[in-house]
Structure formats: C-alpha cells, structure tokens
Amino acid sequence: MxxxxxxxxxxxxxxxxxxxxxxxxxxxxxxxxxxxxxxxxxxxxxxxxxxxxxxxxxPLPVNAHAHLDMSDYAFQALPYFQWIPEVVIAGRLSRGLAGAKKGLAQVRASGAAALGDIVWPGTPEVMDWLLSEADMGGVAYWEVLDPNPTTAEQTFAQVVQDVARFRKLERPGGMRLGLSPHATHTVSSRLHRLLADFARRENLPLQIHVAEHPSELELFASGTGPLAESFARMVQFSSPGLTLPEVLGRPPTPGLTPVSYLAELGVLDARPTLIHMVNVTDEDIRTVAQAGANVVTCPRSNANLQCGTFRWADFVAAGVDVALGTDSVASGETLNIFDEIAAARRIHTDLDPRLIVRAAVKGGHRIMNQYGLRSKAPxxxxxxxxxxxxxxxxx
Ligand SMILES: [Zn+2]
Missing domain, CATH: 2.30.40.10 (Urease, subunit C, domain 1)
Incomplete structure (x- = not known):
C-alpha cells in the first residue's frame, strides 16, 4: 500500500x-x-x-461571466453610466478574436473548470472560434442589443439565423451556445419577449445584465438620472427620437424595478441567469427565487463601477443559487477567478467564506448545467x- x-x-x-x-x-x-x-x-x-x-x-471553480473579446481593453474604474460610453463603446475597435484568444489563455491558466462568456455581435468570428475550436467547456452567449421596438422583428429574425448557423459548430465537450439579451433597458420589451420565448423553445441558456448600478433603478422608477441621460444620448445615434417609454413598452413608474419589469414581460419564465443584481428590493429577491433564476455576482466589477455591494446573504437566505464571474478586464481587472474569490472575501467580510467557495464551484456548475449541459464538479x-x-x- x-x-x-x-x-x-x-x-x-x-x-x-x-x-x-x-x-x-x-x-x-x-x-x-x-x-x-x-x-x-x-x-x-x-x-x-x-x-x-x-x-x-x-474542486476547481467556474468563471460564470466574462467578456473575453474585451481582453485588449485597459482596466478603467468609472461610474457604470460613464464607463459604458467612455470605455466600452469608445474602445470597441479593440474588440475581437485576438483579445478573445488572449483572454481564454488567461482563463485557462487561472485553472477555471468552465466559462460563461458573452460574445459581442460585432465580432462573430469570436463565436465561431469559441464553438468550433476553443479548448474550454461552458457556455458562449451571443449578445443581442437593440432598444428600438420597430426593428425588434428584424433583429429577432437575424438572431434566429445566427443561432441556426452557430449551432452547427457546437462540439461534444466544447462550449455550448447561449443567448444574452444585453441588459434590461438596451433591448426593447418586444425583443426581450421574443428572445425569451425563443430561448425556452430552443433550450438556449440566457444571461442578462440586470440591476447593475443604482441609476438603473432610477431609470425604471422615473426615467431620470445619469443612466437615463447617457442612454438617451446613445440611442440618438442609432434611433433618433426614440423615447424610454417606447423602449420599455410602458412608462417608467415608481415601484417599477429592472427585476419586476422582466417578470412582467415573462422573461423570468425562461429562467435566465441574471448578472450583477446589485440594486434590488426584497420583493425582487423573492421574485427571482420563485422564478428559479440563477444569479452571478462580479464583486470587483461592481466595486470598480461604483455599483454598490451585492446582497449575497439575502439571496442565499431566499434560496437563490449564486455564482461568481470576473466580468471583463476593463472593469474586473483580471480574468482569474481566484482573484475574484479573494476580492469576494475582502468585500463581503460579514459573509461566511464557505458560501463563497460553494458559489464559485457549485453555483457556477449549476449555471453551466442548465438545459442538459454536462458540466459537473468532481x-x-x-x-x-x-x-x-x-x-x-x-x-
Ligand atoms: Zn458583463
């Protein structure tokens, strides 16, 4: 012996x-x-x-949310509503396959067991490569952005075509295709509904950025505040004259939250994975628990973009499965999931660290397992x- x-x-x-x-x-x-x-x-x-x-x-942890195609961006901490136009949009020409390859090498070197990655529609070659070649398990979510309800059907038809093409590239043991309606307010209500129904019918995993910054709550409650203003400026380029009530299919109303809005649209029935979820009410947490949706927290990104602190213990108490993700290097600094776990321990000092370990492993695999994916921790x-x-x- x-x-x-x-x-x-x-x-x-x-x-x-x-x-x-x-x-x-x-x-x-x-x-x-x-x-x-x-x-x-x-x-x-x-x-x-x-x-x-x-x-x-x-067991090895899972990095449940990243944007590999942004790996050539420089890290920059700014308030979320400013970071989107000044960093993400301003730097879009650096997105692409070179960055994605560099990013995946970093994810693999860090020892993550699987990855949830959002792929920007401006660089479809990244999706082709992730599905057909990348040496990593997990889900690659095809991002959809279109706040204009008048083009919802047209955008949806394109997504259906894209999905049919990408699905042919999936391999056993490789990454699986998912969809990511980008955020609550950057996809029209009409398109949110179409995408959620389609994902349910087609067994496509979903990730959506939800309730990231306090200004997102303000946008839904009153249509005012810094995010409403920066969003109005951004949509004027693609859809001049488009108003927020047109995007949402209803006026902003006191008490309306990003989560209650998605619930009202029926999007939560598709059991999406909700990313960030920092600015939520007690009622929102109950709604998400009832819907059986998973949540991913990105502690470094949330701190760097001044989003606030994720109510981790409250989600766990409600029975919601929490997972961890690094987000992109532009807000999360590195793609190393162990850096994220260390940051989670520093930021969530009152939280039992055993919950962080469990989230990084089990929470992540639960998301990767949705819809029959065989991602399992030993x-x-x-x-x-x-x-x-x-x-x-x-x-
Ligand atoms: Zn993200």
Whole structure:
C-alpha cells in the first residue's frame, strides 16, 4: 500500500453539502483515501503523514461571466453610466478574436473548470472560434442589443439565423451556445419577449445584465438620472427620437424595478441567469427565487463601477443559487477567478467564506448545467483521483 499523506485545510469542500471548516484530505498515491473533518481523519489515519495546512481544498471553480473579446481593453474604474460610453463603446475597435484568444489563455491558466462568456455581435468570428475550436467547456452567449421596438422583428429574425448557423459548430465537450439579451433597458420589451420565448423553445441558456448600478433603478422608477441621460444620448445615434417609454413598452413608474419589469414581460419564465443584481428590493429577491433564476455576482466589477455591494446573504437566505464571474478586464481587472474569490472575501467580510467557495464551484456548475449541459464538479471522496489543483491558491 502506498504511503498516506494528510493535507489539512481551513475550508474543505467535497462538492457535496456545505463546505466544512477544519477539514482534511488523506491521499495515497494519486487517489483520495478519505475527505472530512480533520479530527476524525487524524484519529482514523494515525499513520498518514501530515502535510502543510492550506486555505481551501475544493474542486476547481467556474468563471460564470466574462467578456473575453474585451481582453485588449485597459482596466478603467468609472461610474457604470460613464464607463459604458467612455470605455466600452469608445474602445470597441479593440474588440475581437485576438483579445478573445488572449483572454481564454488567461482563463485557462487561472485553472477555471468552465466559462460563461458573452460574445459581442460585432465580432462573430469570436463565436465561431469559441464553438468550433476553443479548448474550454461552458457556455458562449451571443449578445443581442437593440432598444428600438420597430426593428425588434428584424433583429429577432437575424438572431434566429445566427443561432441556426452557430449551432452547427457546437462540439461534444466544447462550449455550448447561449443567448444574452444585453441588459434590461438596451433591448426593447418586444425583443426581450421574443428572445425569451425563443430561448425556452430552443433550450438556449440566457444571461442578462440586470440591476447593475443604482441609476438603473432610477431609470425604471422615473426615467431620470445619469443612466437615463447617457442612454438617451446613445440611442440618438442609432434611433433618433426614440423615447424610454417606447423602449420599455410602458412608462417608467415608481415601484417599477429592472427585476419586476422582466417578470412582467415573462422573461423570468425562461429562467435566465441574471448578472450583477446589485440594486434590488426584497420583493425582487423573492421574485427571482420563485422564478428559479440563477444569479452571478462580479464583486470587483461592481466595486470598480461604483455599483454598490451585492446582497449575497439575502439571496442565499431566499434560496437563490449564486455564482461568481470576473466580468471583463476593463472593469474586473483580471480574468482569474481566484482573484475574484479573494476580492469576494475582502468585500463581503460579514459573509461566511464557505458560501463563497460553494458559489464559485457549485453555483457556477449549476449555471453551466442548465438545459442538459454536462458540466459537473468532481466529488472529493474516497476512490476519486487526486488533483494538486484542488488545493486552491490562498484566497
Ligand atoms: Zn458583463
């Protein structure tokens, strides 16, 4: 019998139940002999040689939300409503395949098990490459942007065509195709409905940016504020004269929130994955829990764009599955999911860190698993193969 080794961990997550504190893994050769409480394993395996104590032992985490095609952008912290025009739109010529390849190399080097990536429609070659060649599992979401209701049918018809073409490129074990209606207010209500119905019929996973900055709440409640103003300026280029009530298919109203608006449209019935969700009401959290939608939080991006702090404990208490994503390098700084986990611990100091570990693994895989994707974390238990990468970098 090969020699046994015991590794202690402040937090051990076997992939089942909740992570435990003061855990340990006993390994013999490259196989796990046992995983559990340190006390119990020390007593059970007195011959096992104790190795160093580590911070976390867990399956590899998932980066559930990124924008690889923005990896040639420079990082810039600005308020969200200013960051969109001054960074994202101003730098759009640097988007593309070169950045996406660089970004994927960074995601792979960081050790993420799978990736949820948004692909900008200006660079369809990125989607072709992700689906047909990229060496990574997960979902590549084709982004849709069109606030003008008069072109909703035309845009939708193009999406249907794009999806039919992209679907032919999917490979077993490779990335799967999804859709991303960009945000609550950058897609018209009519197009939101068409896309949600289509995604449901076609089993397409969805990601939508929702309730990112406080100014988004103001936009829905009164149609005023800095986001309403910057959005009005942006739409004048593509659709002169287009008003917010036309985009939303209704007037902004006190009490209307980005989440209640999506619920009203029936979009939540497609069980989309909701990105950010920083500026939400108690009622919004209940609505999302009832709809069975997942949520992804990007703590560094939210801090850098002055969005506020995600109400993590409240979502968990309501039974919502939370996952973690880096967002793009332009707001999240790096595509390393372990940097995001470390930031989550720094930002959410009152949160039990075991919830962060579980979110990064299980929350991420749940999203990648939607609609029959076979993305699954290995369980750390007797008889399973040991991988040194289960010892996480200190976070
Ligand atoms: Zn994003």
């Amino acid at each position: 090969s020699e046994l080794e015991l590794i202690q961990a402040d937090i051990l997550y076997t992939g089942m139940g909740l992570p435990i504190r003061n855990g340990a893994v006993v390994i013999g050769g490259q196989t796990i002999a046992a995983a559990g409480k340190l006390d119990a394993l020390s007593a059970q395996y007195p011959q096992a040689e104790p190795r160093h104590t580590v911070n976390v032992i867990a 369980f750390l238990r007797r008889g399973e193969a040991w991988d040194e990468r289960f010892v996480w970098p200190s976070v």
